[in-house]
Amino acid sequence: MYVVVNAAMSADGKLSTREREQVEISGPADFDRVDALRAESDAVMVGVGTVLADDPSLTVDDDARRERRRDAGKPENPARIVADSRVRTPHDARVLDDRADTYLLTSEAAPQDFVAEISEAGAEVVSAGEQQVDLPEALAQLEDHGIERLMVEGGGELIFSLFAADMVDELSTFVGPAVIGGWKAPTLADGDGFVGEFPELSLRDVERVDDGVLIRWDVP
Numbered sequence: 001m002y003v004v005v006n007a008a009m010s011a012d013g014k015l016s017t018r019e020r021e022q023v024e025i026s027g028p029a030d031f032d033r034v035d036a037l038r039a040e041s042d043a044v045m046v047g048v049g050t051v052l053a054d055d056p057s058l059t060v061d062d063d064a065r066r067e068r069r070r071d072a073g074k075p076e077n078p079a080r081i082v083a084d085s086r087v088r089t090p091h092d093a094r095v096l097d098d099r100a101d102t103y104l105l106t107s108e109a110a111p112q113d114f115v116a117e118i119s120e121a122g123a124e125v126v127s128a129g130e131q132q133v134d135l136p137e138a139l140a141q142l143e144d145h146g147i148e149r150l151m152v153e154g155g156g157e158l159i160f161s162l163f164a165a166d167m168v169d170e171l172s173t174f175v176g177p178a179v180i181g182g183w184k185a186p187t188l189a190d191g192d193g194f195v196g197e198f199p200e201l202s203l204r205d206v207e208r209v210d211d212g213v214l215i216r217w218d219v220p
């Protein structure tokens, strides 16, 4: 599986505020680029923290892009994936609407009645790991569902775990013209953080987009 991580951060590296409220960091050109990235992907993934904070839809906005996917024999939207070890996704979350297939990655710690109810609400449940989702195992199972190109939109905890598991192939960050600040505001890679050995990135390109900068890295 090829994994592309994309996120927008403030000039000081924050994904949102200390209250974890969604902030529009990208401008129109960057949102359009993100829409194109979604359209090129087999699935778009977030952690349950992002679902609880943002209630995203993770679908393709542009009609022509959805039509091109249909013409290519694909579903008009990529599948949606939520890493949610204990099933905290609300039943009325947008990711559970009928615009795309949705996989909920859970662990053995998920209460069985929650699993049954969320399946009833429209999610396809994939279990991997004991306490928290085992990402390599879960993504290997998703390959059996035809997911070869995965776009990850955040948040910081999930992105850290994917780097820790050496599963990221490409990283795009849009750095926008705002300072959010705050010790507790989410950053691009949260979790425990690395000590000593850091994932190495290779700079692919840098481009001015809207009033910010798009930086693209390969992860060799």
Ligand SMILES: NC(=O)C1=CN([C@@H]2O[C@H](COP(=O)(O)OP(=O)(O)OC[C@H]3O[C@@H](n4cnc5c(N)ncnc54)[C@H](OP(=O)(O)O)[C@@H]3O)[C@@H](O)[C@H]2O)C=CC1
Binding pocket: 006, 007, 008, 009, 014, 015, 016, 017, 019, 020, 021, 022, 023, 025, 046, 047, 048, 049, 050, 051, 053, 054, 083, 084, 085, 086, 087, 088, 132, 133, 134, 135, 153, 154, 155, 156, 157, 158, 159, 161, 186, 190
């Ligand atoms: N600017 C941007 O581009 C973006 C901003 N955001 C912002 O980020 C914030 C949310 O980020 P964050 O709180 O870090 O949440 P995440 O979306 O990263 O979700 C984290 C949760 O995912 C679950 N999870 C399941 N398996 C794993 C695993 N193996 N590794 C890590 N997490 C796992 C955990 O909950 P459990 O243990 O219950 O499974 C964990 O608490 C929001 O404020 C949102 O607005 C989000 C995306 C993009």
Ligand SMILES: Nc1nc(O)c(N)c(N[C@@H]2O[C@H](COP(=O)(O)O)[C@@H](O)[C@H]2O)n1
Binding pocket: 006, 007, 008, 022, 023, 024, 025, 026, 030, 031, 034, 046, 050, 054, 055, 056, 057, 058, 059, 153, 154
């Ligand atoms: N690319 C980008 N720029 C920003 O400024 C953002 N705040 C985000 N957030 C991500 O987009 C998701 C919302 O998706 P929908 O439009 O609802 O489909 C949100 O959950 C974050 O993952 N991204």
